[in-house]
Amino acid sequence: MASKFSRFVYEFKRKLFGDPPPTVAVVRLYGVIAPGQRFRQSVNLAAVAETLEQAFSLPGVAAVALQINSPGGSPVQSDMITKRIRALAREKDVPVLAFAEDVAASGGYMLALAGDEIYANESSLVGSIGVIASGFGFDKAIEKLGIDRRLYTAGENKSMLDPFQEEKEQDVERLKEIQADVHEHFKALVRDRRGKRLKGLRGRLFSGDVFTGAEAVKLGLVDGIGDARTVLRDRFGDKVRLRLVGERKPRIGTMLGLGRGTDSQIQGDFGRVDDLPRGLLAAIEERLFWNRFGL
Numbered sequence: 001m002a003s004k005f006s007r008f009v010y011e012f013k014r015k016l017f018g019d020p021p022p023t024v025a026v027v028r029l030y031g032v033i034a035p036g037q038r039f040r041q042s043v044n045l046a047a048v049a050e051t052l053e054q055a056f057s058l059p060g061v062a063a064v065a066l067q068i069n070s071p072g073g074s075p076v077q078s079d080m081i082t083k084r085i086r087a088l089a090r091e092k093d094v095p096v097l098a099f100a101e102d103v104a105a106s107g108g109y110m111l112a113l114a115g116d117e118i119y120a121n122e123s124s125l126v127g128s129i130g131v132i133a134s135g136f137g138f139d140k141a142i143e144k145l146g147i148d149r150r151l152y153t154a155g156e157n158k159s160m161l162d163p164f165q166e167e168k169e170q171d172v173e174r175l176k177e178i179q180a181d182v183h184e185h186f187k188a189l190v191r192d193r194r195g196k197r198l199k200g201l202r203g204r205l206f207s208g209d210v211f212t213g214a215e216a217v218k219l220g221l222v223d224g225i226g227d228a229r230t231v232l233r234d235r236f237g238d239k240v241r242l243r244l245v246g247e248r249k250p251r252i253g254t255m256l257g258l259g260r261g262t263d264s265q266i267q268g269d270f271g272r273v274d275d276l277p278r279g280l281l282a283a284i285e286e287r288l289f290w291n292r293f294g295l
Contacts, residue, residue, distance in 0.1 A: 021239035022062035024232050025055035027246060029066055029081075032289045033073030033107040039286040043070060043111075045080045051246030052081075056088040058243065062236055064089070065228050066098040066115055071289045072106025072128065075182050082189070085114035097235075099228045100124045103293045105210055106132075109221070110186065113193040118222040119231055120213030125293050126221055129186055130208025131179040139166050194220060210293065 029048065031041035055064050066085070072078070089096050098115025100108075105128035112118045112126075120126055142149060142164055149164045160171045187206050191198070198205065200219035216222040224231075232240055 020060065021241055022236040023058060023060055023241045023243055024063045024065050024236065025058050025061050026065045026067060026228065026242050026244045027051055027055050028069075028244070029108075029111055030069045032286055033070055033077050033081075033111075035074060035077055039282055041286075042073070043081070044074070044077045045084060048081060048246070049084065052084060052088055055245040056092045056094055058245070061092075061094055062240075063095045063097055063232070065232060065242070066096065066111065067101060067228055068098060068104045068108055068111050069101040070105075070108030070111060071103050071293055072108050072110075073289065075107060075110070075131070075186065078107035078110040079185070079189075082110055082114040089114075089116075097228075097231065099226075099231070100126055100213065100222065103290075105293060106130070110189065112222075113189055117224075119224050119226045119228075120216060120222045121227065122212065122214045122225055124213035124216075125210050126213055126216040127205075128208055128210045129183075129190060129206050131183045131186070132208070133175060133179065135161065136163055137167060138164050190221075197223070 027048070029043050031043050032039050033044065034042045035044050055061070085096060088094070096115045098112040098118045100112055100118065100120035101124065103125040104112045104120070105125055109127055109129065151159055151162065153159050157174070159165065160174060161167070183206070190205070198220040205219060205221070211219060211221065213222060213225055217224060229242065232242060
């Protein structure tokens with residue numbers, strides 16, 4: 001209803017005053033890509049779906065700009081968000097421009113592939129077209145501590161890569177097969193979205209290596225160097241309106257330290273006090289995602 005009313009107002013003003021300056025909807029995709037609220041700042045389809053709908057539904061929208069700052073994360077969430085953006089772009093017939101900021105790597109670069117064009121800063125970190133998995137082995141530690149682990153399963157592969165058991169060669173091989181399948185999907189998406197613009201050797205492009213924005217232009221992973229404001233003003237004119245979509249202003253009570261703001265001061269960044277260990281581990285894991293790229 002609100003969207004129809006906004007469109008009515010837009011058309012009414014257009015008839016009275018003529019065509020307004022072009023509007024570009026700006027959507028920020030910042031953080032590690034992960035389901036739910038696992039991290040303090042995370043990106044997933046559930047969190048951005050409404051924002052994307054609003055961006056593509058703005059009356060008279062000339063384009064949607066994606067501002068991306070993400071070290072990657074879940075390949076499933078990355079793929080779902082990318083597909084949703086492309087579906088909306090086709091449905092609304094609206095072009096999409098993606099802008100890499102500090103980093104658009106791994107799943108972050110997959111998000112950038114939703115753009116018809118991709119831009120980056122000269123020093124942005126782009127690429128990392130690969131798949132990674134990591135963990136720890138505690139089998140020797142519990143042996144030294146004299147702890148017996150009791151695990152019961154139905155299905156011989158149910159306990160694959162259990163960190164409290166000695167690593168098995170067949171488990172590692174199975175993990176590599178899964179990673180290879182995910183990697184092939186990622187590579188296919190890059191080839192489909194970038195096509196003949198890719199200029200580098202495929203072995204290097206798909207090695208999981210990361211490139212600066214300047215290198216990425218030469219390799220065809222991005223189309224040019226530039227920030228959102230400069231590129232969009234060049235494209236749509238100096239009077240273009242950049243409308244940030246999905247950013248919520250804090251409530252006045254929170255700003256004054258009242259209500260939930262008081263709770264957050266007590267609880268800190270990790271939520272409830274009794275969730276502190278889990279929140280601390282999540283914060284460490286989140287930091288490790290960024291540390292891989294020196295950020």
